[in-house]
Amino acid sequence: MTNYLKIAEKAKPECINCAQEIFEAISKNSTTKSLDKVKKQMDNLNTFLYTYFLITYNKDLTNIHDDFTLKIKNVHDKSSLKNIANQLIEAYSNSLLDEMEFSRNEIIDNALKIINKEYATGLNLEDLAKKLHLSKNYLCSLFKEETGFTFCQYLNTLKTNKAKKLLLEDKKTLEYISYECGFSSQPHFTMTFKKYTGKTPREYKMSLVSQ
DNA sequence: AGACAGAGAGATCCCGAAGC
DNA sequence: GCTTCGGGATCTCTCTGTCT
Numbered sequence: 001m002t003n004y005l006k007i008a009e010k011a012k013p014e015c016i017n018c019a020q021e022i023f024e025a026i027s028k029n030s031t032t033k034s035l036d037k038v039k040k041q042m043d044n045l046n047t048f049l050y051t052y053f054l055i056t057y058n059k060d061l062t063n064i065h066d067d068f069t070l071k072i073k074n075v076h077d078k079s080s081l082k083n084i085a086n087q088l089i090e091a092y093s094n095s096l097l098d099e100m101e102f103s104r105n106e107i108i109d110n111a112l113k114i115i116n117k118e119y120a121t122g123l124n125l126e127d128l129a130k131k132l133h134l135s136k137n138y139l140c141s142l143f144k145e146e147t148g149f150t151f152c153q154y155l156n157t158l159k160t161n162k163a164k165k166l167l168l169e170d171k172k173t174l175e176y177i178s179y180e181c182g183f184s185s186q187p188h189f190t191m192t193f194k195k196y197t198g199k200t201p202r203e204y205k206m207s208l209v210s211q
Numbered sequence: 212a213g214a215c216a217g218a219g220a221g222a223t224c225c226c227g228a229a230g231c
Numbered sequence: 232g233c234t235t236c237g238g239g240a241t242c243t244c245t246c247t248g249t250c251t
Contacts, residue, residue, distance in 0.1 A: 125224065135234050140225060142233095152224065152242070174214065184244060190215060192242090202214065215250080224241070231234080 004048040011093045019089045108146040119158045120182035160196040167205045
């Protein structure tokens with residue numbers, strides 16, 4: 001697990017090679033392991049990177065996770081698996097490039113900083129517009145133009161992602177999680193969570209447990 | 212008790228158009 | 232580039248009832 005964490009921490013565009021070197025160092029021992037064991041190790045790395053990026057960068061890279069789960073499943077030799085490992089690290093690293101290009105506009109850059117910091121405190125569009133000294137209607141259209149999301153969509157995505165993280169932790173009720181993520185009530189949380197993930201919170205938790 | 216879903220009313224957001 | 236306005240769309244809140 002410690003090694004996975006090292007890889008995740010280095011999985012950035014500027015030090016992608018370090019991450020790949022760490023993985024190579026780990027996989028040196030894999031020559032003695034069966035193909036299935038190495039595949040299992042790769043699956044674990046994929047899931048670890050997915051969870052790490054979700055929690056650390058608030059990036060839901062389900063598409064990358066699912067794509068590589070399939071690739072790993074279909075591979076039949078260890079050398080191909082090594083290539084896939086490098087591609088895997090590269091794919092997660094490159095997702096951060098999107099983030100850099102995402103916030104070209106200085107106003108939106110500031111808006112995102114405020115939202116990321118205050119999204120769980122009941123922040124609304126009007127508050128945000130006041131902080132940025134803009135009209136809410138203009139901010140609304142600018143935000144959509146620059147990010148592709150409406151303000152509400154982005155806010156709910158952040159809240160939902162935080163909820164996903166909290167759902168992984170045991171002994172937390174939906175009531176607790178809903179308030180912790182900035183939802184006004186548990187029914188509202190359940191409804192929004194289902195809208196953004198396609199699953200209710202309990203279904204989501206069960207799907208993780210069954211993996 | 213906790214989780215979930217539906218309904219209705221009110222609040223807020225989004226978007227296009229017009230104008231500065 | 233930015234604001235204002237108005238109307239429709241969407242979201243939020245709260246209550247209620249059912250299920251596990």
